[in-house]
Every structure is written in C-alpha cells, then in structure tokens.
Amino acid sequence: MLLKRSFFQKSTIKVAQNLLGCFLVRRIGHRILRGRIIETEAYVGSNDKASHASHGLTPRTKIMFGEAGYFYVYLIYGMHYCLNVVTEKEDYPAAVLIRGVLVEGKNIKLLNGPGKVCKYFKIDKSLNGGDETVGKNLWFESSRVRKPFKIISAKRIGVDYAGKWKYKKWRFYIC
DNA sequence: GCCAGGATCGTC
DNA sequence: ACGATCCTGGCA
Numbered sequence: 001m002l003l004k005r006s007f008f009q010k011s012t013i014k015v016a017q018n019l020l021g022c023f024l025v026r027r028i029g030h031r032i033l034r035g036r037i038i039e040t041e042a043y044v045g046s047n048d049k050a051s052h053a054s055h056g057l058t059p060r061t062k063i064m065f066g067e068a069g070y071f072y073v074y075l076i077y078g079m080h081y082c083l084n085v086v087t088e089k090e091d092y093p094a095a096v097l098i099r100g101v102l103v104e105g106k107n108i109k110l111l112n113g114p115g116k117v118c119k120y121f122k123i124d125k126s127l128n129g130g131d132e133t134v135g136k137n138l139w140f141e142s143s144r145v146r147k148p149f150k151i152i153s154a155k156r157i158g159v160d161y162a163g164k165w166k167y168k169k170w171r172f173y174i175c
Numbered sequence: 176g177c178c179a180g181g182a183t184c185g186t187c
Numbered sequence: 188a189c190g191a192t193c194c195t196g197g198c199a
Contacts, residue, residue: 052195055195055196055197058195058196059195060194060195060196074194074195075192075193075194075195076193076194077191077192077193077194078191078192078193078194079191079192079193
C-alpha cells in the first residue's frame with residue numbers, strides 16, 4: 001500500500017527505521033521498478049551540522065523546511081544523485097536519505113549506496129520537490145509483512161566534517 | 176563573479 | 188588512496 005503523508009509526519013529517526021523493509025517504486029512510462037529499502041540515514045533539524053539544512057533556509061534546502069512526504073533530490077560530487085524524503089512538521093527541516101535498496105527477482109541486485117540507488121531507479125533533479133503521496137512517478141509501499149528483521153544502528157557515512165554530529169548513530173540498516 | 180568543498184563511486 | 192565533475196553557499 002502507498003505510504004500516506006502521516007507516515008512521514010513523525011520523528012525522523014522513527015521514519016528512517018520504519019522505511020526499512022518498505023518498497024521503493026518507480027514508474028517510467030509503462031515500466032515499473034521496485035526494490036526493498038535496506039539502509040537509511042536520518043538528517044534532523046538545522047542544528048545537525050551534517051545536514052544541508054544547517055545552512056538555514058536556502059533555495060536548495062527549502063524543500064526540507066516544507067511539508068513531510070516530499071522528495072528532496074540533490075546532486076553530489078558533480079555526478080551522483082541522492083534521494084531523500086522530507087519528514088516531521090512544516091518549518092522543521094528534516095529528511096531521510098535512502099542509502100540502500102535490494103532489487104529482488106531472477107538475479108538479485110544490491111544497490112548499496114545512495115548514488116547507486118538513484119542510478120538504477122533513474123532518479124534525478126526532475127523529481128526534486130515531488131509529492132510521494134501522489135504515487136505516480138516515484139513512491140513508497142508498505143512491506144505488508146511484519147518486521148522479521150533486526151534494525152542495526154551505525155554512524156552516518158561521509159559526514160566527518162560535522163563535529164560532534166558525526167558520531168550520531170542515525171544510519172539504520174537490515175541484513 | 177569567484178572559489179572551496181561535498182549525505183559518492185569506481186578504479187588504481 | 189584518488190580523481191571525476193558541477194552545484195551550492197559564502198564572501199567580495
């Protein structure tokens with residue numbers, strides 16, 4: 001089932017954990033891509049030095065300050081896109097980064113890393129600011145099964161510049 | 176306008 | 188361990 005806006009209007013840590021096991025679904029014309037989310041990261045508030053929102057409200061980050069359930073897509077290192085979904089209440093900048101997806105099927109594909117996820121699902125800036133709850137081009141679906149897995153917490157990747165915030169164990173993954 | 180640096184990845 | 192490659196934010 002398509003995830004509703006209320007799914008994202010919660011603490012970012014919880015949303016990051018709850019997204020594990022859910023499906024990321026992409027439609028390109030009549031073609032459907034689907035994979036199970038296995039790794040996420042939480043970016044929480046403008047005090048979080050690891051978050052783009054730590055620079056305050058800028059043209060780039062204004063989506064993070066908006067309503068939950070919207071996509072935040074940005075280009076990093078001039079070559080890779082990263083997919084996030086906005087969380088919590090309006091005016092509180094927070095989002096969950098989709099770091100890892102497992103594509104099940106004839107030959108299983110492991111997309112370990114946000115850049116690989118976006119490459120496989122053909123996600124670029126044209127999807128930035130899109131509404132997840134519309135469920136048209138890109139959306140999430142609940143897993144329908146109960147959580148048979150254990151959630152592991154770990155330090156976030158690539159944020160060693162973030163002072164004490166680099167130690168926050170806001171990366172979550174399942175095996 | 177200019178410039179440093181980045182929520183990464185593949186290759187060396 | 189390093190380079191690719193371009194957008195962003197900060198400063199002038």
